[in-house]
Amino acid sequence: MGTIYITQDDAFIGKTDERLQVRSQKKTLLDVPMIKVDGVVVLGRATISPAALIELLERKIPLSFLTGTGRFLGRLEPPLTKNIFVRSAQWQAGENSPQAVHVVRGFIRGKLKNYRNTLMRAQRDASDPNSAAVAKLAEGIRRLEHAIAPINTTDTIDALRGLEGAGSAAYFGCFQHLLRAAGFSFTTRQKRPPTDPVNALLSFGYSLLRHDVESALNIVGFDPYLGYLHTQRYGRPSLALDVMEEFRPLVVDAMVLAAINRRSLTPTDFSTEPLSGAVSLSDDGRRTFLRLYEQKKQSQFKHPVMAKQCTYQEAFEIQARLLAKYLMGETDQYPPLVLK
Amino acid sequence: MIEPDYIPIAALNHYNYCPHRCWRMFCIGDFTDNQYTIEGTSLHDRVHTVGDSHREEVWQIRAVWLKSERYGLIGKADLIESENGQWYPVEYKRSHRGEFDNDELQVCAQALCLEEMTGQPVPVGYLYYAQSHQRQLVNLSDELRQTTIATLEAVRTLLHTGTMPKATYTPRCKGCSLFQACLPQAVEKVGRYREAE
Numbered sequence: 001m002g003t004i005y006i007t008q009d010d011a012f013i014g015k016t017d018e019r020l021q022v023r024s025q026k027k028t029l030l031d032v033p034m035i036k037v038d039g040v041v042v043l044g045r046a047t048i049s050p051a052a053l054i055e056l057l058e059r060k061i062p063l064s065f066l067t068g069t070g071r072f073l074g075r076l077e078p079p080l081t082k083n084i085f086v087r088s089a090q091w092q093a094g095e096n097s098p099q100a101v102h103v104v105r106g107f108i109r110g111k112l113k114n115y116r117n118t119l120m121r122a123q124r125d126a127s128d129p130n131s132a133a134v135a136k137l138a139e140g141i142r143r144l145e146h147a148i149a150p151i152n153t154t155d156t157i158d159a160l161r162g163l164e165g166a167g168s169a170a171y172f173g174c175f176q177h178l179l180r181a182a183g184f185s186f187t188t189r190q191k192r193p194p195t196d197p198v199n200a201l202l203s204f205g206y207s208l209l210r211h212d213v214e215s216a217l218n219i220v221g222f223d224p225y226l227g228y229l230h231t232q233r234y235g236r237p238s239l240a241l242d243v244m245e246e247f248r249p250l251v252v253d254a255m256v257l258a259a260i261n262r263r264s265l266t267p268t269d270f271s272t273e274p275l276s277g278a279v280s281l282s283d284d285g286r287r288t289f290l291r292l293y294e295q296k297k298q299s300q301f302k303h304p305v306m307a308k309q310c311t312y313q314e315a316f317e318i319q320a321r322l323l324a325k326y327l328m329g330e331t332d333q334y335p336p337l338v339l340k
Numbered sequence: 341m342i343e344p345d346y347i348p349i350a351a352l353n354h355y356n357y358c359p360h361r362c363w364r365m366f367c368i369g370d371f372t373d374n375q376y377t378i379e380g381t382s383l384h385d386r387v388h389t390v391g392d393s394h395r396e397e398v399w400q401i402r403a404v405w406l407k408s409e410r411y412g413l414i415g416k417a418d419l420i421e422s423e424n425g426q427w428y429p430v431e432y433k434r435s436h437r438g439e440f441d442n443d444e445l446q447v448c449a450q451a452l453c454l455e456e457m458t459g460q461p462v463p464v465g466y467l468y469y470a471q472s473h474q475r476q477l478v479n480l481s482d483e484l485r486q487t488t489i490a491t492l493e494a495v496r497t498l499l500h501t502g503t504m505p506k507a508t509y510t511p512r513c514k515g516c517s518l519f520q521a522c523l524p525q526a527v528e529k530v531g532r533y534r535e536a537e
Contacts, residue, residue, distance in 0.1 A: 083368040085504065109535075220521075221368070305533045306526070321523055322530065328504075331530040338535055 002298065003039040005290045006046045015052040037061055039215055044068040064211045072207050083221030089327040090222055096157055099327060100228040103334050104160050107229050109151050110246030110336025112167040116144040117340055118249050122178050133177040143170035181260045183267035193278035197270045200279040205252035208293055213247065214240040216316035220324050243319060246336040251312050255296040264288055305335050347495050349415025349449045355495045356442035357512060359505035362495065364518050367502045398423045406453035411492060417450050427458050430466040443467050447478045448488040
């Protein structure tokens, strides 16, 4: 089970019997049974045969297109499920309804608690407890606690957005102290385009995460465009961005930090565009990153609510199902995924 | 929701197995294969080759559509046989007998259709179990007929209203292909869960 990433620019995606094949210049790059494929992500340019396209649609396997640098372009997806009950519950929880406030609290609490736990782990693992870095981490943790504490008594989504902003600022304010490899530094979160390697990796990772969370929401029957925390702008999958929040630190930040600190990626894996300063990964670096992301998604942990082992890939769907159960009135809370 | 004119016979079987599974399959269009459903499908691929033939004095028709206006039922029979002017349905199953009683309901619903289509009483039907190659006689008693009709009415109400029957965790959940979608223990588990501070 897994997502297939196609990074070869002139690749051809075809189908033989029950297998998906990726070929390039008369060489077979990949040959896997369809039943093992959860999703296909094309980075850059690739062609796909009509037979493979139909097979993906029939098997409800989403196909996403990203630019070579990981910017999301669009996706081809089977129709929404017939599960009108989930979508109807999703719509009925309108902006600032008690349910909307409840789930937004969950998304933000999940994200900020996971941020805090990341910083606390770094603090515990630090070799010198009296260093300036540890002091900065302690300061970040304190500021995160201040943002987390009022969440459950804050009743408007705008005010909750403010807490989310304050918490994120605290976390990224000490993110540089989580980096332990020479040649990498972080000052602030930069997007569109990212102008340093760390930001480039974070942006790329969030783009992949979005593909996966959106797929999970689609499977469960949600309309990914109707969200609660992210509602201001149309034309973006707000609910996918909402549910992503609690997973950002757990999946992407964790794997980006591991890739850097374990030196799976080094500064030589990046190149900088002239003028704009946009930083992107080399072909080799990108392959390494995709492999690490896939490994992270398939890694197992004990789900605190379901009390059993699952992978992050499965957790995307579990969280979507728990959200559906809350919105449909089956449960009286949405529990975000918070991991120590 | 558009009123379904006819109730699929298979829905009765699923409803008897688990009303929530029936709702997932017929109201929200959820379906996932597992080991059991794949075995069942490949068995039926073999059985469902339309055609008729004779086995000595028995006339056999395979994969035939059955319908009842009186009960508003529709479905496909694996095999219908006629012997000495007596019609009866034979339903194929992958496993062996005795797990649950939902298969008898299905045979009975087929018989109700067959009675209306032929104008003759159908007192018995059969279940054929592929694993043991055994045919099991199903006596279409008044009691079974009443249970079948009562289940049919429950399914009709379910499909008309779309109201979700509660998911309850039972030993049957183990073999259900929709377990991952249904998460029947989730409500209880979420209720007990206390998030770490």
